[in-house]
Amino acid sequence: MPTHCNMNATIETDRLTLRKIIPSDAEGMFLLDSNPNVHEFLGNHPVISIEESRKYIANIRNQYLENGIGRYAVILKETNTFIGWCGIKFITEPENGHVNFYEIGYRFIENYWGQGFGYESAKAWLDYGFTTMDIKTMYASANIENVGSRRILEKLGMQQKNEFDWKGIACLWYELNANNQG
Template identity: 65%
Template sequence: MNIKLETERLILREILLSDAEEMFKLDSNPNVNTYLGNNPVKTIDESLTLINNLQNQYKKNGIGRFAVVLKETNEFIGWSGIKFLTEPENNHVNVYEIGYRLQEEYWGKGYGSEAAQAWLDYGFSEMKIEKMYASVHKENTASKRILEKIGMQITSEFLWNGIPCYWLEMENNLV
């Protein structure tokens, strides 16, 4: 794949096997997992398996979750991107979902909004996606705020693996 996006402060690029250590740091943090069912990874092998799965999604679906890297320092700070949902979520399947996850020390600095906006723009203008979806734990007010900031609107509530979530949607006005 040759997708690489840049924003004012970020580079959004494919996640590589060499990112395993940083992915492990991200996904082993219990605070990062608070609204995700709180199942932090325990070994770097789990992170390597996740990276392999992400790379398979790139090949199969032409899109997926990408590394979020600070331009200034070339630091991996998390991931963001568009995932093609092939398993049902809130009675939706074969749709595109926007998502992100950042290392805790980068929360509240606008990086999540910046990355999400870049992917929303890419999905609508380059991929011509008709409708973008997202889900967020009902108590994750910071993530909900990001999604609403980029223009997504809550359309329903549902349970994901027993977790109460909001379902958000946004129509593409460009198509």
């Protein structure tokens, strides 16, 4: 059974506001997910219509209701701009021999890559998950070729456990126990 967070929670970092994804984020989500470079390590299936982005947002908002948690919009404080998403998802489908687990994940608009936003937002979510939600172990996966994403996970202190196949994509599996976070 998932540990629910305060779904009205907003998390702030020095540069970012992390808040629930809302329907008006559709244009930003489309900009994010229509870029083939963003989907290079996700199976190469970028969206082709804003309607797909609206459905994705509806799915995320449904996860808030069903699981008490889900991905959040990442807003750049300086400009109040949607730059991507980050957050904890409760995974109910089997993945790498696990089911019913918490996963940290993130995805950013390409113009915002390489500026530390992935680490900053994921670190804030890890802290929230371990302290506020009392999650014992956080998991993550990354395409084995996605050096940028792997670097973020390793900087967060996540330990690589094994390699696995996710829908034909070679991925690395990471774990971090609440007792081992730095």
